[in-house]
Amino acid sequence: MKSINSRRDFLKVSAISGGGILFGMVLPQVKSNATPTAAADFMPNIYIKIKPDGSIILLAPNPEIGQGVKTSLPMIIAEELGLDWKKIQVEFAPLDVRYGRQAAGGSGSIRGRFAELRKMGAAAREMFVNAAAQTWNVPAESCTVEDGMVIHTSSGKKLSFGELSTKAASMEVPANPTLKDPKDFKYIGSRMTDVDAHLITTGKPLFGIDTRRDGMLYAMVARSPAYGKTLQSVDDSAARKVNGVKNVIQLQNSVAVLATSTWAAKKGREALIIQWKASEKLENSSEHFAGFKEILEKGPSARGRNDGDIDSVKQQASKNLDVYYEVPTLSHGQMEPLNYFADVQEGKVELFGPTQVPDQLRNDVAQKLGISKDIITVGLPRQGGGFGRKLMTDNGVEAALISAAAKSPVQVQWTREDDMQNDFYRPAEMYRYQAALSSNELLAWHQSAVGIGRGIRGDSYVAGALSNYRSDSQGFTSNTPTGWWRAPGACTMAFVAESFFDEVCSELKKDPVAYRLDFFKKAKEAPIGRLGYDPAKYQAVVELVAKMSNWGTTPPGVYRGFATWFSFGSYAAQVVEVRLEAGKPRVSKVFCAVHCGRVINLSGAENQIQGAIVDGINHSMFPKVTFVDGAVQETNFNSYRFLRMENAPLDIEVKFVESDEAPTGLGEPALPPVAAAVGNAIFAATGKRLRKLPFVEQLG
Amino acid sequence: MAKYALSINGKTMSVEADADTPLLWVLRDNLNLVGTKFGCGIAQCGACTVHLNGEAIRSCVLPISAVGTGKVLTIEGLSEKGNHPLQKAWEELDVSQCGYCQAGQIMAASALLKSNPKPTDQQIDESITNICRCGTQVRIRKAIHLAAKQSKSN
Numbered sequence: 001m002k003s004i005n006s007r008r009d010f011l012k013v014s015a016i017s018g019g020g021i022l023f024g025m026v027l028p029q030v031k032s033n034a035t036p037t038a039a040a041d042f043m044p045n046i047y048i049k050i051k052p053d054g055s056i057i058l059l060a061p062n063p064e065i066g067q068g069v070k071t072s073l074p075m076i077i078a079e080e081l082g083l084d085w086k087k088i089q090v091e092f093a094p095l096d097v098r099y100g101r102q103a104a105g106g107s108g109s110i111r112g113r114f115a116e117l118r119k120m121g122a123a124a125r126e127m128f129v130n131a132a133a134q135t136w137n138v139p140a141e142s143c144t145v146e147d148g149m150v151i152h153t154s155s156g157k158k159l160s161f162g163e164l165s166t167k168a169a170s171m172e173v174p175a176n177p178t179l180k181d182p183k184d185f186k187y188i189g190s191r192m193t194d195v196d197a198h199l200i201t202t203g204k205p206l207f208g209i210d211t212r213r214d215g216m217l218y219a220m221v222a223r224s225p226a227y228g229k230t231l232q233s234v235d236d237s238a239a240r241k242v243n244g245v246k247n248v249i250q251l252q253n254s255v256a257v258l259a260t261s262t263w264a265a266k267k268g269r270e271a272l273i274i275q276w277k278a279s280e281k282l283e284n285s286s287e288h289f290a291g292f293k294e295i296l297e298k299g300p301s302a303r304g305r306n307d308g309d310i311d312s313v314k315q316q317a318s319k320n321l322d323v324y325y326e327v328p329t330l331s332h333g334q335m336e337p338l339n340y341f342a343d344v345q346e347g348k349v350e351l352f353g354p355t356q357v358p359d360q361l362r363n364d365v366a367q368k369l370g371i372s373k374d375i376i377t378v379g380l381p382r383q384g385g386g387f388g389r390k391l392m393t394d395n396g397v398e399a400a401l402i403s404a405a406a407k408s409p410v411q412v413q414w415t416r417e418d419d420m421q422n423d424f425y426r427p428a429e430m431y432r433y434q435a436a437l438s439s440n441e442l443l444a445w446h447q448s449a450v451g452i453g454r455g456i457r458g459d460s461y462v463a464g465a466l467s468n469y470r471s472d473s474q475g476f477t478s479n480t481p482t483g484w485w486r487a488p489g490a491c492t493m494a495f496v497a498e499s500f501f502d503e504v505c506s507e508l509k510k511d512p513v514a515y516r517l518d519f520f521k522k523a524k525e526a527p528i529g530r531l532g533y534d535p536a537k538y539q540a541v542v543e544l545v546a547k548m549s550n551w552g553t554t555p556p557g558v559y560r561g562f563a564t565w566f567s568f569g570s571y572a573a574q575v576v577e578v579r580l581e582a583g584k585p586r587v588s589k590v591f592c593a594v595h596c597g598r599v600i601n602l603s604g605a606e607n608q609i610q611g612a613i614v615d616g617i618n619h620s621m622f623p624k625v626t627f628v629d630g631a632v633q634e635t636n637f638n639s640y641r642f643l644r645m646e647n648a649p650l651d652i653e654v655k656f657v658e659s660d661e662a663p664t665g666l667g668e669p670a671l672p673p674v675a676a677a678v679g680n681a682i683f684a685a686t687g688k689r690l691r692k693l694p695f696v697e698q699l700g
Numbered sequence: 701m702a703k704y705a706l707s708i709n710g711k712t713m714s715v716e717a718d719a720d721t722p723l724l725w726v727l728r729d730n731l732n733l734v735g736t737k738f739g740c741g742i743a744q745c746g747a748c749t750v751h752l753n754g755e756a757i758r759s760c761v762l763p764i765s766a767v768g769t770g771k772v773l774t775i776e777g778l779s780e781k782g783n784h785p786l787q788k789a790w791e792e793l794d795v796s797q798c799g800y801c802q803a804g805q806i807m808a809a810s811a812l813l814k815s816n817p818k819p820t821d822q823q824i825d826e827s828i829t830n831i832c833r834c835g836t837q838v839r840i841r842k843a844i845h846l847a848a849k850q851s852k853s854n
Contacts, residue, residue: 066798066834193794200799201790201806202782203735203775210734218729243701243718261729262738263721335739335747335800335833384737384800385833416740603794607839611797614835637744637831646825648837 042165044124046098047077047117054162056083056148059093061113063104063356064196065334065386066611067667068604071195073113075600079187080121080180082145083161090195095358095378104356105391105484107568107665110600114663122177124168131167132159182598182660191603196382206382208353209413211341216409217246217258219402220265222272223422224253226630227479228280231255235273242268249405256402262413280479282630285428289326291476292430292450296324300448300474305459307529308468310436313444317436321503325433325496325691328624329452330426330485331632331640336384337419340399343409344369350409351400352379356390364393365400388484392424417635424483425625427452429492433500436468442504444468447497451475453482458489460497461538461566464531465523480627486615487668490567491675495620495693498563498676503689512562512680513546533566537595540657541573544593548655549575558588561681563673568665570596571657574613576677577649578685584699585682587617590652592670597661609670610652616674618643621696641696704764708733709777719765724748726764727774735775735803739831746830749804749811750774756811775803778810785847786810793843797834805830809844818848 042050049057058074074090077083093099101112125145132150133140136157144151149158161168182188199206224230234255236248244264249256257268314320340353342365349371355361358378366373383390399412414422429451436444445462447470454475463469485491505512520542523535542564545551554560557579564573577589590613599605622641626633634640679690682699690698705714708731715730722741727733727750736759739747743758750759751773778784786806789795796802805828812819812827819827824841832840 064798066796068797191794193791194796194799196799197791197794197796198782198787200796200802201775201787202778203733203803205734207737207800209738212732212734261717261721261725263718263725263729267718333833335737335745335798335831337738383798385798387833413738416742607794607797607836610838611835614837615833618835636742637740638742642745642831642833643837644825644831645828645837645841648835648841650821650838650841652838 042169044127044168045120046093046096047120048081048124050161050165054160055089056087056161057089057091060090061093061099061102062109063102063358063380063383063386064092065104065356065383065390067104067109067608068194068601069104069109070382071192072110072601072604073117074195075187075192076114076117077121079185080118081125082148084147085187085192087148092380095362102358103360104386105388107570107667107669110663111569111665118179119177122179123174126174126177127168127171128161128164130171131164135159135164135167188598188600189602192601193603207336207384208341208381209336209339209384211352211381211411213341213343213409216341216411217260217406218262218265219256219258219410219412220262220269220415221398221402221412221418222255222257222269222274223418224276225421226276226282227481227627228278228282228630229276230279232275232277238273239268239271242271244268247406247408248272249402251398251401251405254398256412258402258406258408258410265413266415283478283480283627284629285329285627288428288452288476288478288627289430292326292428293324295450295474295476296430296432296448300450300472302473304471304473305463305529306470307463307466308444310444310446310468310470313468314434314436317443318439319437319507321433321435321437321507323433323500323503323691325431325499327429327492327495327693329428329480329627330619330623331420331423331625331634332387332389332485333419333623333640333642334385334387334389337416338389338395338414339412340395341409341411342396342399342403344400344404347375349376349400350379351376351396353381353396353399354383354390355380355393355396356386356388357393361393361396364397368397369400369404387486388488389423391484394422416637420625420635420640421632424481426485426488426491427482431496433496435500435504437504437507440508442466442508445470447471449473449493452478452480458493459532460493461523461533462501462519464527464529464533465519465535467528469528480630487567487671490565490668490672494563494565494567494672495675495679498565498673499679499689499691502561502563502676502680502683506683511552513542513551516542516564537571537657538564538566541571541593541595544655544657545573545575545591548593548653549591551575559681559685561677561679561684563676563680565669565672567669567672570594570664570666570669572609572670572673574670574673574677576674576681578678578681580685585685586647587649587678587681590649592652592654593657594654594670595657595659596666596669597659597663599656600663605656605666606654608666609654612668612670613652613674614643614648616671617647617649617678620675620678620693621647622694624694702765704767706767706772707769708772709774715764717764719763721764723750723759723762723764723767723772727759733774733776737800737804739801739804744831745801746808747801747804749807749830751807751811754811754814756808775807778806784810785851786813786843789843789847789850793839793846795836795839795843797836801830801832805832805840809840809847812844813848813851817851819844
């Protein structure tokens with residue numbers, strides 16, 4: 001094996017058995033970069049595996065929860081490497097520190113990896129080109145790459161990556177490979193079908209729930225029926241007699257029943273006799289909202305942004321608006337109920353199942369079991385939705401504790417009711433919005449927010465374009481747990497701020513599109529204080545969606561609402577069309593313009609936007625979680641109502657602002673404006689301003 | 701426990717299960733046909749949709765003792781090569797996001813197309829009541845129309 005250039009700045013090569021080489025990012029905590037691989041596989045780097053038969057496997061480093069990164073991340077590598085997409089396979093990468101942040105959250109996968117994966121693909125491409133050039137004794141510049149072949153342009157000679165792999169393994173790893181000119185992109189910006197599409201449509205085992213291992217037991221866990229209640233006593237004698245039940249394990253505050261089938265585990269759980277005792281206050285949603293109101297009437301304690309002097313402007317205004325908005329607690333409701341497989345043995349632990357944060361899960365299991373994380377392997381299945389629920393590691397930690405106690409491989413299956421009662425919810429919130437108006441202008445904007453947990457902090461976009469702006473907030477203490485829910489913070493504040501802006505427009509008799517554009521112009525020309533957004537990009541999406549929808553010429557029988565929001569680096573503007581069916585509004589069509597930098601997979605990107613819009617319609621219209629004495633009242637989809645086909649729009653038209661900038665977030669940014677756009681359309685249709693989610697309860 | 705001889709995807713399969721075990725769990729745990737998914741357990745979401753004698757049913761609430769000699773068709777048996785017009789349309793239009801509910805959606809749609817080869821939007825609204833949390837409904841509707849068109853021209 002050839003000596004290796006030590007000057008490379010981000011790539012590292014190390015010898016491995018079998019003649020392959022591998023490089024990854026240099027990370028100080030990595031002692032050895034050697035990765036064992038099948039003797040004959042060639043790995044130009046940690047993302048690319050070339051089998052002896054020439055077949056090529058790309059490794060997708062981040063969890064796939066439906067956001068499409070198992071397809072879009074490998075597309076970036078394939079683009080730079082020059083592969084034939086139809087001939088590659090994609091596998092999940094193992095959990096390994098060299099892959100950096102292996103998580104799904106914050107719309108960060110593409111944003112965080114675009115530059116890195118381009119460089120990885122380009123570096124490997126140069127190694128193949130150099131290997132071919134040496135073989136033919138020609139200059140590397142005289143060779144091109146296409147569909148996994150290096151071609152000597154003038155002679156027409158060709159060698160495949162597979163044929164070149166042994167030679168390529170001895171090539172120096174280029175430190176600064178030349179990236180493709182974006183005008184030559186073949187895959188980036190094109191439409192690619194999800195790499196698992198055929199496996200999905202044919203029902204192949206792909207998900208955590210499909211995990212099967214020899215000797216595995218199925219488990220169900222009886223957890224506390226209400227927040228504030230803890231385990232007092234268990235009588236498991238009847239449960240142990242249930243046909244198929246093999247073991248009952250008591251954990252700190254729950255009881256697991258292990259059996260030979262899911263159904264037997266469920267029946268065993270039903271046969272447990274458990275006494276729960278109230279050890280804390282048993283809370284009610286009605287008390288949460290009453291508490292919020294009290295705080296907002298007094299004024300929340302934490303002062304955020306404070307531009308100008310809203311108090312004196314309020315006094316001089318010709319009109320003041322002062323309204324309250326509220327959003328309920330929500331559950332995540334991902335379609336695949338939580339589950340997890342764990343096999344905890346002496347000196348060896350296998351974890352496999354749904355998580356958005358495999359690294360965190362491994363750390364948490366190591367800590368809970370008091371073992372080294374080096375003996376833990378974490379495998380990733382495809383996941384039936386995430387929406388932020390699996391940023392918490394409770395499902396995996398629980399499975400590991402049960403497996404350790406039972407000394408058996410175990411698959412813990414949650415029911416829908418388990419998911420509903422044991423979530424980390426999107427917190428309930430209440431907002432007070434006040435505005436001071438002259439006869440034809442918005443003069444001051446005052447946002448006050450309170451919510452369970454830390455409370456909501458952040459500014460809506462009138463900040464930076466309005467001389468008098470203030471935001472106050474306060475958290476609300478509760479023993480009902482909260483967590484991250486798709487587009488956290490933005491998903492509720494956009495509803496409130498964008499609905500209220502529509503109220504302001506309606507009071508001032510302004511066109512909501514034109515009036516927003518006025519504010520972006522002000523922000524561009526004479527910003528006030530810090531600008532948390534780029535007004536030019538906001539302007540671009542608003543103008544594009546106005547054009548797409550032919551704003552200003554509403555078809556007969558159609559009522560329209562508009563909203564726009566910036567989050568996770570991207571801008572989304574939407575026009576929602578509502579029709580009245582038997583007097584009730586149905587969203588019939590949605591237009592959406594997005595600025596997210598360069599789009600990688602056009603099909604996947606559109607799918608994310610369309611999905612986020614349906615998600616937004618769903619959660620603006622139907623579900624809510626209500627706590628009564630600490631217990632969730634909506635325990636399944638019969639009461640936690642979700643949108644069906646009959647409530648979905650017939651069409652969602654999506655356009656992206658063309659951009660050469662690096663990609664920004666995509667999985668979340670189209671969700672925040674939806675609820676406001678729907679509410680504003682309902683206002684246009686019915687004259688009724690809906691200031692409370694879900695809407696369906698107020699539509700009669 | 702009792703023994704049952706079931707007709708699944710054209711084959712007779714014998715299983716031993718408690719009489720009240722839902723068909724869903726027999727498919728998944730006894731027969732390892734895991735394409736049929738668990739979502740709610742109360743016939744609300746449709747992730748567990750299979751055909752019983754050609755009709756779409758929710759297997760999470762059908763006890764195995766009630767299946768009798770009925771012919772069960774699951775996603776694994778919908779087509780021999782995974783090339784049912786709906787499966788092809790689903791791939792062509794890149795319908796899936798997380799993919800979890802899609803087998804159930806396809807089984808619901810295939811039962812619809814059997815009884816109504818060219819459904820209108822309103823008929824799709826009425827008969828496809830499965831939940832998709834990712835929000836792929838717009839593409840599902842388009843894929844059903846596409847499959848209907850392609851089946852007709854076949």
